């Protein structure tokens with residue numbers, strides 16, 4: 001039997017500024033899922049990368065007095081370094097200026113053009129450079145783009161158009177037939193509302209004279225490919241579509257993670273493009289909320305409420321930041337980020353619950369058993385609870401309720417802490433006749449921490465590997481293994497403090 005496949009993508013971020021908490025958040029969620037599926041034994045592929053074409057990037061590079069290619073090259077390096085700091089285990093870092101990507105974009109354009117789905121027309125509309133798309137009158141709030149608070153420019157120009165409207169009835173029917181296609185549900189409803197009236201055709205080119213930074217159309221050298229048409233195709237070009245083996249393996253399982261501001265390109269443009277190309281629709285589109293400043297308002301420099309995740313990582317460690325983002329914010333909802341929130345969460349869950357238990361177990365093993373892990377049967381009730389936990393966490397992760405999955409795991413660790421309090425191992429240690437009872441307690445805690453640390457590895461890969469090595473265990477490699485200890489396993493005498501209190 002071949003292992004199921006799992007393909008997860010983040011949006012490819014605009015290469016016009018440094019990574020920030022929004023890009024970090026989506027990337028951490030994707031990394032959690034990729035690591036989770038790898039541990040579950042699935043054949044996994046995790047894509048992130050950069051969106052390097054378009055007006056916004058061209059203008060930013062110009063404003064910095066540089067040309068676009070060196071500008072995006074430098075940002076690519078900065079993003080990759082950041083992902084390394086946060087232990088992001090991507091399989092591919094896509095860049096849309098990659099020549100191979102350009103070749104595939106031109107191939108798709110030719111195919112869709114030959115099929116009669118692309119035509120030339122004059123167009124007038126309101127363009128937001130921040131969104132890199134024309135906005136409809138209905139989308140404007142007080143004549144401004146609601147996401148960027150600027151008045152979109154009125155533009156009149158000749159563009160090539162993709163017959164998107166033609167695919168509206170099909171897309172609507174797909175969404176109605178597949179309730180799980182877009183989640184959480186309110187974004188599915190938002191998409192259905194957009195599809196209940198004409199969506200129009202999509203302008204897919206820009207005059208090169210105005211935007212000299214993009215992939216030229218194969219049949220019209222005066223026009224370059226519209227940045228969204230180019231960028232969305234990265235999800236396929238990464239798999240070497242249409243002939244690559246990776247395309248056959250991974251495409252059917254693809255799940256896209258996005259923020260709510262880019263719902264329309266992913267829920268409307270992308271599926272209709274896929275349909276025109278004859279490529280099956282993605283498996284799931286998962287829409288995340290926005291992280292806001294501590295005051296609950298959109299982060300902005302002028303409000304002074306911007307939280308810098310990199311400063312937090314320096315102070316508290318990358319894994320504490322990862323854990324906070326995953327545990328605190330239900331996926332799909334907006335949430336206010338604050339340093340105080342991170343501190344409280346880390347103190348309660350990481351230092352006082354998990355770190356405390358590891359420390360207690362290590363001290364007892366070293367004091368009572370000379371560091372040797374007892375090969376004893378764990379307490380049956382605790383073991384059953386641990387096994388139930390694996391099933392419960394798997395179900396919660398599949399429903400994208402990652403915060404609840406982590407809560408469940410921490411509740412189990414609390415149970416283990418209570419078990420120590422109830423069993424009074426320090427008294428058992430004083431009575432040689434109860435040595436077996438003490439072995440049961442120690443073996444139960446050890447097994448419990450083995451299970452909990454495997455399950456927490458996707459959230460905190462670095463810290464869990466430290467935790468495990470402080471108990472003489474190898475880094476988690478699979479959910480299937482574990483709960484078996486080599487006879488004679490000894491824990492190291494020295495181990496650093498896993499989660500310093502009050503950092």
Ligand code: MSP
Nearest residue numbers: 011012013014022023051231232258259260290291
């Ligand atoms: N380049 C496009 C995506 C193309 S995908 C084919 C783009 N890039 S972006 O850099 O502007 O945004 C990337 C993602 O970051 C979006 O999903 C956006 O929702 C997310 N975030 C930006 N700020 C955010 C927060 N404050 N909170 C959470 N996510 C937010 O759009």
